[in-house]
Amino acid sequence: MEFKDYYKIMGVARDATQDEIKRAYRLLARKYHPDVSKERDAESRFKEVGEANEVLKDPEKRAAYDKLGANWKAGQDFRPPPDWNTGFEFAGGGFNGGDSAQFSDFFESLYGRDFSQNNNGRTRFHGNGKDHHARVLIDLEDAYLGAIRTFTLQVPEVDAQGRAEMRERKLNVTIPRGIRGGQHIRLAGQGASGFGQGKAGDLYLEIEFRPHSFYRVEQHDVYLDFPVAPWEVALGATLNVPTPNGVVEIKIPVGATSGSKLRLKGRGIPSSTPGDFYAVLKIALPLAENDAAKAVYRNMSEQFKSFKPRSKLGV
Amino acid sequence: MDSEGMQLHLSGIILEEQTELTLADISRTCAVHEEYIIELVNEGVLAPVGREPVSWRFSGAHMHRATVSQRLQRDLGINLAGVALALQLLDEINALRESIRVIETK
Numbered sequence: 001m002e003f004k005d006y007y008k009i010m011g012v013a014r015d016a017t018q019d020e021i022k023r024a025y026r027l028l029a030r031k032y033h034p035d036v037s038k039e040r041d042a043e044s045r046f047k048e049v050g051e052a053n054e055v056l057k058d059p060e061k062r063a064a065y066d067k068l069g070a071n072w073k074a075g076q077d078f079r080p081p082p083d084w085n086t087g088f089e090f091a092g093g094g095f096n097g098g099d100s101a102q103f104s105d106f107f108e109s110l111y112g113r114d115f116s117q118n119n120n121g122r123t124r125f126h127g128n129g130k131d132h133h134a135r136v137l138i139d140l141e142d143a144y145l146g147a148i149r150t151f152t153l154q155v156p157e158v159d160a161q162g163r164a165e166m167r168e169r170k171l172n173v174t175i176p177r178g179i180r181g182g183q184h185i186r187l188a189g190q191g192a193s194g195f196g197q198g199k200a201g202d203l204y205l206e207i208e209f210r211p212h213s214f215y216r217v218e219q220h221d222v223y224l225d226f227p228v229a230p231w232e233v234a235l236g237a238t239l240n241v242p243t244p245n246g247v248v249e250i251k252i253p254v255g256a257t258s259g260s261k262l263r264l265k266g267r268g269i270p271s272s273t274p275g276d277f278y279a280v281l282k283i284a285l286p287l288a289e290n291d292a293a294k295a296v297y298r299n300m301s302e303q304f305k306s307f308k309p310r311s312k313l314g315v
Numbered sequence: 316m317d318s319e320g321m322q323l324h325l326s327g328i329i330l331e332e333q334t335e336l337t338l339a340d341i342s343r344t345c346a347v348h349e350e351y352i353i354e355l356v357n358e359g360v361l362a363p364v365g366r367e368p369v370s371w372r373f374s375g376a377h378m379h380r381a382t383v384s385q386r387l388q389r390d391l392g393i394n395l396a397g398v399a400l401a402l403q404l405l406d407e408i409n410a411l412r413e414s415i416r417v418i419e420t421k
Contacts, residue, residue: 026391035383185330
């Protein structure tokens with residue numbers, strides 16, 4: 001298990017005051033909040049900062065953490081000393097991490113699992129079961145054609161002794177055609193069971209596309225980097241281009257250049273207003289691997305004496 | 316809930332494409348009190364169709380917005396007016412990003 005340097009994560013000194021810690025947390029939380037930030041690793045950074053704050057904002061947990069000593073380095077292999085938390089009594093309150101309740105093994109080894117459970121304690125209306133949320137990966141092609149996919153979800157369950165356990169649950173789910181990344185499928189009644197007369201909660205599946213080896217998705221538009229030979233752009237050509245629902249022909253106009261975007265209208269993710277598909281041209285050059293090929297390039301340099309590719313750079 | 320290992324075949328709806336959520340629906344789905352949703356409407360964060368709370372109809376996009384509002388308040392310690400401002404600025408940023416994208420593809 002890796003040691004986590006909570007002071008370093010928060011960017012504060014080990015003797016920082018509680019006010020300084022609060023200020024640092026607010027600043028980092030605003031910077032990395034997944035609803036606000038466009039940074040790639042925002043979500044994991046936000047969780048890390050949330051965990052650090054959970055410890056440092058609470059004088060009891062902070063004192064216990066400080067007792068480990070200042071010699072530990074982030075990432076170092078860590079085993080908690082057997083007697084490390086003797087003499088501390090955790091009041092146990094104050095946790096309100098909500099969505100960020102997935103704390104690290106390191107945190108759990110120090111403060112136990114109970115702290116890292118989501119005990120946000122929202123009282124449910126009419127004893128209805130809690131809604132469950134899960135994020136699932138699908139292929140881009142599933143959104144074009146619709147599909148039935150099997151997901152294995154980890155479901156927290158409380159056993160007769162009151163201990164929380166993770167149980168695996170398999171679901172076959174119909175993926176509606178036209179769904180986009182970030183959208184949610186609501187499965188009514190598939191959340192936690194209700195109490196008494198209360199209804200079962202719902203299960204929400206947040207859709208994320210598995211990264212594709214050559215397609216990129218933006219909203220409902222799909223992009224493809226499309227390699228072309230120099231003569232295909234110079235002379236024009238009709239080429240086959242792959243799309244998630246099959247190969248189509250595309251006409252390369254004479255004079256297209258690297259970076260030109262050719263749009264196939266309505267061939268993005270389908271819906272009542274379907275997205276578009278863009279082939280982004282990337283000029284691929286054959287290597288001058290033999291004498292004949294070298295002769296072609298030499299001939300080109302003779303023929304294109306007036307071609308100044310760097311004229312805009314003033315050289 | 317199903318028993319272990321048993322497979323279910325489930326079909327759901329795309330939340331974001333729902334359009335007829337009542338005040339009770341949206342507050343249940345977001346796990347908040349109806350009063351919170353009413354506050355969001357009064358602050359201009361949500362603009363449902365209909366004039367009176369009983370006739371308000373929300374969309375899936377409103378639901379997402381209410382959830383984000385709740386998270387921002389909880390995680391960043393800002394009040395409702397601050398949330399409203401943050402969401403408005405985020406909308407503007409997204410609109411700007413979208414127009415940059417349109418310009419770049421021309």
